[in-house]
Every structure is written in C-alpha cells, then in structure tokens.
Amino acid sequence: MTARRWIALAAAGVTGVLIAVLVNVISPTAASAHGAMMKPGSRTFLCWRDGLSPQGNIVPQNPGCAAAVSAGGDNALYNWFGVLRSDGAGRTRGFIPDGKLCSGGNPTYSGFDLARNDYPLTHLTSGANFAWAYNAWAAHPGTFHLYITKDSWSPTRALAWDDLESTPFASIKDPARVGQVGTVDGQYNWNATLPSGKSGRHLVYSVWTRSDSQETFYNCSDVVFDGGNGEVTGVGGGGGGPTTTTTTTTGQNPPGDAHCMAIYKITSAWQGGFQGEVEVMNHSATAYNGWTARWTYADGQTVNSVWNGVRSGSGAEVVVKNVDWNRTIPPEGSVNFGFAVSYSGTNSLPTVTCTSP
The missing domain is CATH 2.70.50.50 (chitin-binding protein cbp21)
Incomplete structure (x- = not known):
C-alpha cells in the first residue's frame, strides 16, 4: 500500500515495522x-x-x-x-x-x-x-x-x-x-x-x-x-464503502470563509501506534502568515512527538502551530507537518480544522 493515503484509517491489530523518519524542512508546495x-x-x-x-x-x-x-x-x-x-x-x-x-x-x-x-x-x-x-x-x-x-x-x-x-x-x-x-x-x-x-x-x-x-x-x-x-x-467488496467520510474538514478564516483546509492522513501503522501527517492548505487569495491546526481525539490516543510544527494543548486536545520556516503559505499552496501517536483499542479519525491569524 502506498504511504500517501488520503483516506487512511489505522485499526487495532495492524502490524508493521516502524521505520525511522528523517525530519526535513517542509517548504510550501502547490495545492490542488x-x-x-x-x-x-x-x-x-x-x-x-x-x-x-x-x-x-x-x-x-x-x-x-x-x-x-x-x-x-x-x-x-x-x-x-x-x-x-x-x-x-x-x-x-x-x-x-x-x-x-x-x-x-x-x-x-x-x-x-x-x-x-x-x-x-x-x-x-x-x-x-x-x-x-x-x-x-x-x-x-x-x-x-x-x-x-x-x-x-x-x-x-x-x-x-x-x-x-x-x-x-x-x-x-x-x-x-x-x-x-x-x-x-x-x-x-x-x-x-x-x-x-x-x-x-x-x-x-x-x-x-x-x-x-x-x-x-x-x-x-x-x-x-x-x-x-x-x-x-458492480460495486461490492466491503459493502460499497461509506457514503461520507470525516478524514478532512475545513476551518474558517475569517468566519464564514472556509478557505483553510486541513487534510489528516495516517501514513504508516503498527500494533498500538501510527505515524500521521496533516497538510494545511491555503485556498484563499492572500498568503497566510502563520497557521494553526487543531483536533480532539476520542479514543485516548496520545501524541508522542510532532515535527515541522509546535504542539500546544494537552490530553485529547491537539493544537499544532507553524514553526518559523513554514509559517508562510501562498495562495493555493500548502505545508505539511507530521506526528507519532500511540493508542490502545479503537482509533477513530478526528475532525481537523485549521485557521490563520
């Protein structure tokens, strides 16, 4: 399975090998x-x-x-x-x-x-x-x-x-x-x-x-x-799949203008943990000078580390802000940050929102 999954869920019982990840500076990329x-x-x-x-x-x-x-x-x-x-x-x-x-x-x-x-x-x-x-x-x-x-x-x-x-x-x-x-x-x-x-x-x-x-x-x-x-x-398999998904949601900035999009992805998973990534996308006409992504876990997941972002919040609440080198997102651009999570039991997907100052 490819690591770049837009619709990816981690499930209890998934096994694998944790591969060390080099932390690179993420520069803005074109957002489609x-x-x-x-x-x-x-x-x-x-x-x-x-x-x-x-x-x-x-x-x-x-x-x-x-x-x-x-x-x-x-x-x-x-x-x-x-x-x-x-x-x-x-x-x-x-x-x-x-x-x-x-x-x-x-x-x-x-x-x-x-x-x-x-x-x-x-x-x-x-x-x-x-x-x-x-x-x-x-x-x-x-x-x-x-x-x-x-x-x-x-x-x-x-x-x-x-x-x-x-x-x-x-x-x-x-x-x-x-x-x-x-x-x-x-x-x-x-x-x-x-x-x-x-x-x-x-x-x-x-x-x-x-x-x-x-x-x-x-x-x-x-x-x-x-x-x-x-x-x-001709559609069968797993019951034809869901008709809705909540892997991605949009924040509002300013209120009523839903142009900041945050895409939550699980890029690899193993027993009791996974590595994830959030892509913050600017679908506005002006550049962002700073951004914040936030979500709340429902199943006791614990964020162990974050890279290319700074975490605040505690417990189930996760708030990640930009670092200096990726604070700017041009119109139709995006930046990514990654994180590692441990959990036990179920692992439902959170609703992610993003805003800019």
Missing part, C-alpha cells in the same frame, strides 16, 4: 483542487467505494477495478478525486493522447485507461433529466463539459477522441455547491438532460476546467442506457 464525478460515478470513485473496507484498506472486488489497480497501483484509489492535469488549461484533443483519456494522461491513473466491460456501471435513461453530482473536495470556480461516446464505441477499446461526439451535450458553469468541502458530502449539483437516442453501453466523459487556474480534471463514467435512474451495479 480535488474532485471527481459521483453521479454517474467515475471509475476512480466507484472503484474506491467498491474496495473500501471498515479498516480503511482499499482492496477492490470488482474485476475491472482490481485490474486497474494491478496495472497502475492503489494510489489512484486513495486519491480518487485527483484525476487532473495542473497544466491542462481546458485542453482536450491534441493534449491528452488517445487511449489515455480516462487517466487524463496522468500516470498515477493509467490503470483506468484499460479497456474493459466490467467496471462498475450506472444505469440511465436516454433523454431523461438527471441530477448530476461532482465531488467538491476542494471547491473552485469553473465549467463542467459533458461528452458522450458515439454509438460505434465499444468498452473493449480504449477511449479515443474520435470515440466521443464532437461537442459536449451539456456545459455547466459554476453550479451550486452543497455540503462541506473536504468530505464526500461536499458536492457540485446540477440538473442536465442526458443525450437522446442512446442505448446500451457508453461512457460519459467529463472535463472540469477551473477558471482560476490551469488545472483541468478528466473523468470517465461507465453507463448503460437501459431505462435506469442512476442505479449502480
């Missing part, structure tokens, strides 16, 4: 928006749901999902909302090569370019009005363009640009957003009519272009036009 089509579900989203277990491991049971992970690695599922190109600038044909549309030409997601007919499938009705949902893990303005495959396309052939109808069947600018960013419940929602005259297997191809940066997202959603109303088949 995050999101993926949820209705109809993209390949990465539905395969994440298919494989997610109560212990936080992601082991897909669906054969298409398992093949994608085998070919490209499981990091694509721990980061199911990151099928993007930071240099995309809304480009499509001539930028993303044929056969690599579902990964957006991003090597992390190359397994999802595999031509297969057994990915999870959303059942739809041609010409019907449909309630679309796109995850807003990190919210930004932009436009969603929706394409559909031609009748000549086959799921046994990797998607090429000539397999898509030449123009989008719908384009939606800055749709309404509901729920809390940094969670699965944070979503863009809109209604749009599905293409008429379609039957059988198809792909819905979505391109989300941010209007405040060059970042562009590319998603493939496997659908079948058979009179359905959004039902999903």
Whole structure:
C-alpha cells in the first residue's frame, strides 16, 4: 500500500515495522483542487467505494477495478478525486493522447485507461433529466463539459477522441455547491438532460476546467442506457464503502470563509501506534502568515512527538502551530507537518480544522 493515503484509517491489530523518519524542512508546495464525478460515478470513485473496507484498506472486488489497480497501483484509489492535469488549461484533443483519456494522461491513473466491460456501471435513461453530482473536495470556480461516446464505441477499446461526439451535450458553469468541502458530502449539483437516442453501453466523459487556474480534471463514467435512474451495479467488496467520510474538514478564516483546509492522513501503522501527517492548505487569495491546526481525539490516543510544527494543548486536545520556516503559505499552496501517536483499542479519525491569524 502506498504511504500517501488520503483516506487512511489505522485499526487495532495492524502490524508493521516502524521505520525511522528523517525530519526535513517542509517548504510550501502547490495545492490542488480535488474532485471527481459521483453521479454517474467515475471509475476512480466507484472503484474506491467498491474496495473500501471498515479498516480503511482499499482492496477492490470488482474485476475491472482490481485490474486497474494491478496495472497502475492503489494510489489512484486513495486519491480518487485527483484525476487532473495542473497544466491542462481546458485542453482536450491534441493534449491528452488517445487511449489515455480516462487517466487524463496522468500516470498515477493509467490503470483506468484499460479497456474493459466490467467496471462498475450506472444505469440511465436516454433523454431523461438527471441530477448530476461532482465531488467538491476542494471547491473552485469553473465549467463542467459533458461528452458522450458515439454509438460505434465499444468498452473493449480504449477511449479515443474520435470515440466521443464532437461537442459536449451539456456545459455547466459554476453550479451550486452543497455540503462541506473536504468530505464526500461536499458536492457540485446540477440538473442536465442526458443525450437522446442512446442505448446500451457508453461512457460519459467529463472535463472540469477551473477558471482560476490551469488545472483541468478528466473523468470517465461507465453507463448503460437501459431505462435506469442512476442505479449502480458492480460495486461490492466491503459493502460499497461509506457514503461520507470525516478524514478532512475545513476551518474558517475569517468566519464564514472556509478557505483553510486541513487534510489528516495516517501514513504508516503498527500494533498500538501510527505515524500521521496533516497538510494545511491555503485556498484563499492572500498568503497566510502563520497557521494553526487543531483536533480532539476520542479514543485516548496520545501524541508522542510532532515535527515541522509546535504542539500546544494537552490530553485529547491537539493544537499544532507553524514553526518559523513554514509559517508562510501562498495562495493555493500548502505545508505539511507530521506526528507519532500511540493508542490502545479503537482509533477513530478526528475532525481537523485549521485557521490563520
């Protein structure tokens, strides 16, 4: 399993070897928006749901999902909302090569370019009005363009640009957003009519272009036009996974402006302990000059050490402030700090918030 897990849970009974970690100075890095089509579900989203277990491991049971992970690695599922190109600038044909549309030409997601007919499938009705949902893990303005495959396309052939109808069947600018960013419940929602005259297997191809940066997202959603109303088949494993998650929450700074995001990750675990990391992200238009992240443990976890941050608070309350070298976070930038924790029994995930002065 990759160490960089966005959705990671430590469970009692997990064993491993604690590897010494060199403490490095962490400099600000570019912070991305995050999101993926949820209705109809993209390949990465539905395969994440298919494989997610109560212990936080992601082991897909669906054969298409398992093949994608085998070919490209499981990091694509721990980061199911990151099928993007930071240099995309809304480009499509001539930028993303044929056969690599579902990964957006991003090597992390190359397994999802595999031509297969057994990915999870959303059942739809041609010409019907449909309630679309796109995850807003990190919210930004932009436009969603929706394409559909031609009748000549086959799921046994990797998607090429000539397999898509030449123009989008719908384009939606800055749709309404509901729920809390940094969670699965944070979503863009809109209604749009599905293409008429379609039957059988198809792909819905979505391109989300941010209007405040060059970042562009590319998603493939496997659908079948058979009179359905959004039902999903082919998702099993650990009960289809949860519909919500609390690994990430946003703080508010100033009140009412939720632009500081804190992402809590468990990077390695062993019997009775784990190592974690929090990424503090600035999604505002101005630089941060200092920051604070805080959470409260519910199961008696004890923080033994913190690096690249200074801890205050006591007991179950954890408050971590910046050190001198990582106090500044530019707009759309981020910094990380790490920590080591011991615990016994259960190890539920905390809700993390962040603020800047």
